[in-house]
Amino acid sequence: MTVYSRDDLAGVLRDHAINPTHQRIEIARALFSGHGHLSADQVLAMVNDQRCETSKATVYNTLSLFLRKNLIREVIVDPNKVFYDANTMPHHHFYNIDTGELTDIDATAVSVQGLPTLPDGMITEGVDIIVRIRSEGV
Amino acid sequence: MTVYSRDDLAGVLRDHAINPTHQRIEIARALFSGHGHLSADQVLAMVNDQRCETSKATVYNTLSLFLRKNLIREVIVDPNKVFYDANTMPHHHFYNIDTGELTDIDATAVSVQGLPTLPDGMITEGVDIIVRIRSEGV
């Protein structure tokens, strides 16, 4: 797990054609800090622990900007919260039903067979596999 | 696609140890009407088109009751809405990003290889595969 300086992050943002402002760098810091999968309110909390105060609107704006620029991924597993994932390598997820915890599964080893062909004119945007797990004997 | 009478549905509910009340039968009718995947508010709208008016609370109560009794399944693909699926056979989904439309994929033909072993003491509750698709050239 790499740790990025604020300058590194500015570079990463520029590489994705994103104007690196203070707020965006702090939000990127939170996402790339290795805390795994964060929801918008967790990002907001982390950023506001630091020096640079940021508003809710900016966090939401920035997350959808990062998403559009393929800097992060959206993970939809919880009915009332979206998680954001700084890992853009192809991968899937374990989802612990009891704790809500998400764990990555490297996709290079995983293969899916037997999917039907797509309807005409449709293309695949991505395949998400979610393995829902829980503790034995609950 | 089978069509159920209200009496059939009452039987289905009883088979799942659910007391078949008027409201529950109407909600089951909506879910099993072949409209595919419905959100809570769609169910509410369909039920209130019929004779028997039903409150929002009852729809939510009933949906989670049906879920607990394995009469229906929950499909989580849309960030701001849960869909309910009367098809409890093992299956996966195509999700049309543009229209929000969900289509079933029979799971009997699909196989997944290369998933890592679970952490100790954990068991798999289910594997969901979502193939996100969209129209070519958007």
Next chain:
DNA sequence: ACCTACATTAGACACGGTCTAAATCTCGTA
């Protein structure tokens, strides 16, 4: 310094979903 386009902000708002406390229904028992 000025202009323009972009970025940020507070706070109101929308909406899916939950909770509560009261009303109503069901059904066995007498």
Next chain:
DNA sequence: TACGAGATTTAGACCGTGTCTAATGTAGGT
């Protein structure tokens, strides 16, 4: 038929995530 207990339904208040708006701040080019 009347009763009571427990299950069910209900309106409406409430909560949390996420969006929108309109005003303000900021950066870069001339």
